[in-house]
Amino acid sequence: MISFFFISIFSEKIRSISIEGNLYLPEETIKKILKIKIGGNIDKVTFNERKNLLISFYKSKGFLDIDIERYEMFSDSNRADIFIKINEGFLTLVTDVKIYGNKVLDESEILSILGLKKNTPLNIEKIYQKQINIIDRYASLGYIYSSVDYELVPQENRYRVALYVNIDEGERTYIKDITFDKINLKATKKIFEMETKSYIGRVYVPEDIYYLQQKIYSSNLFNSLNFKVEGIDEKKESLTVYFYGEEKKKNWVSSALLYQFPNKLKISTGIGNDNLFNNSEKISLENSASSSFVSDPFMMFDKWFYTILRYKVPYLFSSFYTFNSNVGFNIESNPFYLKRDFVLNAGLSRVFNLFSFSNNWSYRLSTIDTFFEGQSYRYEKVTTNSTNLILYFDSRDEVIFPMKGVFSMAKFDFAGGFLKGYNNFLRFVYENSNYYSYKEQIVNMMRVRFGIILPYGLSYERGISINEQFTLGGLTSVRGVNQDSIGPLNDLGTRSGNFMINLNYELRVKAYKSFGMVYFFDTGLLKRYFDFKINIKDFVLSGGIGVFYNTMFGTLRFDVAKPFNVVEDMKYYFSIGNPF
Structure with a gap:
């Protein structure tokens, strides 16, 4: 801020620029290096600091004897005249490269690392940077004691030199x-x-x-x-x-109480052991419950409860495969229906550096009862037997607040068929999140989600149960609209479908220490079935802003969002962790 204030007061408009002696570099290139142009603003301090940029650029091109004979700025009535006179000297070329002492790496690979060819301008700074690259290459092969020295030997004159690369590979470790x-x-x-x-x-x-x-x-x-x-x-x-x-202590207990404006209260509890039998086996019991005490005319006083028991064995039979299992029970109720799900999952997973995969087998019993005029009616009681294959790629620098990297997930589900059960379908879900950072202060985040369900057999005619379909809308998909409020109506009066597209963009800016701001845009589409008739007008588009604070436990966020093309009130979200 002080620097900007200083420049604003003492900068002057450039009236003329005179450059002499430049034979190798065009005048426009020199102006770009110095960031000067007629009509532009500059102050004397900045002008003098940029002189070294010009010298460094010349030396990187092989002009080792570069001399700036005149580098002046004259001021008159807030107008500046710039005079530059350059003595470029002679161009120094590397006429030959000789490598000694290499046995493990062949000459062609070392030359490739150096990036030098005969009669290449000598860039001393660059070849010393490449020295580190050669040592790193040897270290990747186990030769951590290797050393690389250079010797510049003049040939017919001092502007024609040979580069001698002397390598001591050392012993392999x-x-x-x-x-x-x-x-x-x-x-x-x-x-x-x-x-x-x-x-x-x-x-x-x-x-x-x-x-x-x-x-x-x-x-x-x-x-x-x-x-x-x-x-x-x-x-x-x-x-x-x-x-x-x-x-860490292997036994843990957790609890959280969250309020989602304007009408929802959520409580979560958990207890577990992260190192059962001192073999990194993990067991936990997690519970979540929420209730809306004042709501819109339809989703009035809706309640939700979920409990799950997880068990994980990281080194199954002394291998690098992980066994994962869980048993869960879910209840969702409101004045119009009661949904109950019992889920049993078991499967294997393995990690390969940035890649990982898992295969799971699942049994799900779903029951839905509807209410009308004080009477309860059984809407459906169905089972889903399925298996899936999930592939992951994760190159994010960290999980809590990623600054760069990619996270991708592809999930293939097969239900019914030889596995029996009520539902018969193929389901594919793909998610890709990209993170791009700028100076460790700004992160551009883009996410794409796509999902399709293809019923077959008996399910092709009668459809699949509601609880196996996609839902869209809310904090983790399209902010600014009610939870699961996008898409066609189903028989229960809620919204779900078999084809889903979801796009998100966030600009996360660290403003001061751990505090920051977020700007975001979300859009999404949910259809009953897949077809090629996709109209951009069918997408729900929303946007909003938020603030966050990074802690050692996660990111605390408060977001405000509103849709642009549907009628909805402003939505407010307080959350722990980023939505994606």
């Missing part, structure tokens, strides 16, 4: 053992043994150990986890990796 703090990390002994046993005896690659650290830490069993490597200072060939840190 191996992992002799991986051990851990037996006092502070006692409860996670089995986890370390499972995760590290395949590394012992392998070539020591620093990136592999960092990945191992992240993988073990992601088990969510540690407050902190670090490592050190014994033997590097002595340049030993066999190294010992030693992990140390602090374990």
Whole structure:
């Protein structure tokens, strides 16, 4: 702010620019480097600071003897005249590159890393940056003691040089053992043994150990986890990796109370153990309930309750496959109907670096009773037997407040057929979220969701049960409209469908420390069945703003949203965590 105030007062409008002596660089290029143009504004401090930019640019092009003989700015009545005189000197070329001492990497690969060809302008800064790239390449092969030195040898004159690359590859290093703090990390002994046993005896690659650290830490069993490597200072060939840190308490209890304007109150509780039998097995019982005490004429006094028991075995039969299972019960009620679901799931999953997959088998019993004039009527009681395959890709730098990266998910469901049950359908859901950051203050986030359900067999004529269909609208899809209020009406008077498109854009800006603002636009479409008649007018479009505060437990947000093309009141959302 002070800098802007200073420039506003002391900057002057450029009246003329005179540049002499430039043979290699065009005048327009020099103006772009210095960010000057006739009619533009500049102050003397900024003008003098930019001189080094011009010198650095010339040197990067091989003009090592560049001399700015005159670099002046004269002021008169808030008008500035700029005079620049350049002595470019001679262009220094690399006429030859010779590599010595390389046995592991061939000459062509080293030349490719250097990015040099014969008669290339000499850029000293660039070739020393490439020195690090060569060392990193050797380290990725286990040669962590390698060193690279340069020698510039003049040829017919000092402006024609040969680059001698002298490499000492050193000895290849191996992992002799991986051990851990037996006092502070006692409860996670089995986890370390499972995760590290395949590394012992392998070539020591620093990136592999960092990945191992992240993988073990992601088990969510540690407050902190670090490592050190014994033997590097002595340049030993066999190294010992030693992990140390602090374990979390394995038993936990949680609770939360949330209010969603204008009429909903939600409470959540949970209890669990994240390291059952000291083998990272997890068990938890989670409950959520919500109630709307004042509402619109239709969804009046609706209530919802959900409980789920989860059990997870990370190292099934001493493998890297994870067994996941859960049993859940859900109740949703209002004056017009009562829905009850019993769900049983079990499956396997595995992680491969940034990729992961899971396969689950599910049984679901759904019962819906409707109410009319004080009487209860059974609308449906159906079962859904299904299996799915879910593929994930996650390159986000972090989960709580991602700044960059991609998250993708593709889910394929098969229900009915040889699995029996009432519902017979194929379902495909795809989600892709992209995060782009700018100077660690601004994050552009874009998400695409797409879903389609294709009934077959008996379900092709009679349709599938309502609870298996898509819903759209609300905090996590299209903000500004009522929860699940987009799409065609079903027999219960609620809205659901078999074809869904959802697009979201958010601009998250950190304003001060952990505080920030959010600007967002949402749109979505929900249809009863898939067809190619998609009209842009059928999409619900909304937008809004919000504020957030990042904590170590998650992001606290307050958002305000309103649709642009449907009649709805302003919606207010208070949430923990980002919607997506």
